[in-house]
Amino acid sequence: MTKPVRLALLGCGTVGAEVVRLLREQAPDLTARVGAPLELAGIAVRRLGRDRGGVPVDPALFTTDALGLVKRDDVDLVIEVVGGIEPARGWLVEALRAGKSVVTANKALLAEDGGTLHDAAAEGGADLYYEAAVAGAIPLLRPLRESLHGDTITRVTGIVNGTTNFILSAMDATGAGFTEALDEATELGYAEADPTADVEGFDAAAKAAILASLAFHTRVTAADVHREGITEVTAADMASAKAMGCTIKLLCIASRGPDSAGTESVSVRVHPAMIPVSHPLASVGDAFNAVFVEAAAAGELMFYGRGAGGAPTASAVLGDIVGAARNHLAGVRAPSESAYAALPIRPMGEAVTRYHISLDVADRPGVLAAVAGVFARHDVSIATVRQAAAPAGPADGATGPAARGGDAILVIVTHAAPDAALAATVEELRRLDIVRSIASVLRVEGGAR
Ligand SMILES: NC(=O)c1ccc[n+]([C@@H]2O[C@H](COP(=O)([O-])OP(=O)(O)OC[C@H]3O[C@@H](n4cnc5c(N)ncnc54)[C@H](O)[C@@H]3O)[C@@H](O)[C@H]2O)c1
Ligand SMILES: N[C@@H](CCO)C(=O)O
Ligand code: NA
Numbered sequence: 001m002t003k004p005v006r007l008a009l010l011g012c013g014t015v016g017a018e019v020v021r022l023l024r025e026q027a028p029d030l031t032a033r034v035g036a037p038l039e040l041a042g043i044a045v046r047r048l049g050r051d052r053g054g055v056p057v058d059p060a061l062f063t064t065d066a067l068g069l070v071k072r073d074d075v076d077l078v079i080e081v082v083g084g085i086e087p088a089r090g091w092l093v094e095a096l097r098a099g100k101s102v103v104t105a106n107k108a109l110l111a112e113d114g115g116t117l118h119d120a121a122a123e124g125g126a127d128l129y130y131e132a133a134v135a136g137a138i139p140l141l142r143p144l145r146e147s148l149h150g151d152t153i154t155r156v157t158g159i160v161n162g163t164t165n166f167i168l169s170a171m172d173a174t175g176a177g178f179t180e181a182l183d184e185a186t187e188l189g190y191a192e193a194d195p196t197a198d199v200e201g202f203d204a205a206a207k208a209a210i211l212a213s214l215a216f217h218t219r220v221t222a223a224d225v226h227r228e229g230i231t232e233v234t235a236a237d238m239a240s241a242k243a244m245g246c247t248i249k250l251l252c253i254a255s256r257g258p259d260s261a262g263t264e265s266v267s268v269r270v271h272p273a274m275i276p277v278s279h280p281l282a283s284v285g286d287a288f289n290a291v292f293v294e295a296a297a298a299g300e301l302m303f304y305g306r307g308a309g310g311a312p313t314a315s316a317v318l319g320d321i322v323g324a325a326r327n328h329l330a331g332v333r334a335p336s337e338s339a340y341a342a343l344p345i346r347p348m349g350e351a352v353t354r355y356h357i358s359l360d361v362a363d364r365p366g367v368l369a370a371v372a373g374v375f376a377r378h379d380v381s382i383a384t385v386r387q388a389a390a391p392a393g394p395a396d397g398a399t400g401p402a403a404r405g406g407d408a409i410l411v412i413v414t415h416a417a418p419d420a421a422l423a424a425t426v427e428e429l430r431r432l433d434i435v436r437s438i439a440s441v442l443r444v445e446g447g448a449r
Contacts, residue, residue, distance in 0.1 A: 004039035005325040008075040010066050010091060011082035012045050015105055015132070017055045018314035019081060023321075024056050030318075034325045042069045044082075070095045077324050079317065080104040081132075085112055096120035096128065101328060103320040105132035105313055111206035111222040114213065118337035127327055127334040129320035134207040135160055135289040137312030138305040139319070144214040144293075145335060152296040153215040155255040157445070160207040162287035162308040163198035164230050164250040166190045168238075168272070169285045172247050177235045190287050200229035201250065204270045208252035211291070212268045216256050217341035220268055226348035228271035237440045240358050240411065246274040247282050251445060256343060260418075265346040271443060274356055279446040349420030354383070354444040356413050357426060360390060360436040363408035367434050371410060374432065378425040381415040407436060413444060 031037045044066035078095040121128040131141045170181040185191040197203045205225040212220040241248050252270045259265045284290040289307030306312035390407035
């Protein structure tokens, strides 16, 4: 019998426990696929003695000394499902420099400082696999890293955060506000106790950085990603979107193209956006993820599936373990980091976007011309304008800010323009006396009119 491939598992929470279960339940098949048994050498956890939901292993395998486990001579591969920057970075650098391949689901670390891990992998001649880090179970990074390596990817547009997609889908379906939909997501176990990383877009921004790095052969970090979350998306925004045949999704958009000076560059952003209901990403509901890839020769490709949860994420981890174990036995390496293009990052102000702006204005002659003048001054072209009467104001004689008789709602959708010009347009509109309030400002993507 071939010598087993010995694994150090760092972390035994939601994902780690499922990795252990799958390793055990599928042991005969995994042995056949790898060409040797996969054997757990140890499992590092923060605290010993916790009930691990019936994780089917010898309790003697658990340790609180993750670094000690990584350094052991009988460990061939290191599987990291703890998360966070430190101490995970230290463990993984130690493993990689010692020639032990790493499988990790740690998007935060890869997005913050993936370069350090890739450098350590190159130094130690080890593999660094991280399919689970973006869009969980969906095979996405390997297609970008291998299958599409003969093509030129021009744009990646994705829904890569399940929690926010669940919230926005609920807001679309029921008309609920953000807080109400977040409460439902928490009750159903989709949102974490502290949902900040999800609802403020940090989780999606980390994934966007990883996707952009792979798609454009360029190191992109979380700090390079323009990030806006969904906490300010209101029920009124969703209603405006629906009135236009659209819905609102938290999108990650990574694209390459020339900047204003003509230099080929990369733009990476995460923000809520209106997309038409006919767009393939509009029908991605619930906590599902989907990523739309555009490549010069391949055309349009769509990847869809479960982006989170213990078992789906563990599926991606197991696929990577099999790959790393095979390479270990064969004495070969997976494709290493490809960052040769080293394209510059374009600032958000230069990203070309479209805006949907809903304004509450005084309904009197010259107002439309004044509003249009602001757009013209910033060289922003208007695509469509709709005017509707504002909801009925208070009874005659009422005073104060609620007295809005004679107002109109203007809904303006622009043509594509640099984001800085659009933002400056909104700022100037805010200062106009005839604009009572700006009810909603949303970016528009994917052909919506
Ligand atoms: N849960 C998901 O759906 C999902 C999906 C994709 C990626 N991920 C990523 O997978 C990783 C793990 O996520 P999770 O949901 O399983 O987290 P979790 O909190 O359920 O589990 C974390 C585990 O790490 C252990 N741990 C924490 N600090 C430690 C330390 N200092 N030493 C040793 N062990 C320590 C904990 O004991 C626990 O077993 C994260 O990087 C996360 O971003 C999770
Ligand atoms: N919190 C993440 C988990 C998967 O990375 C999500 O909601 O998609
Ligand atoms: Na994946």
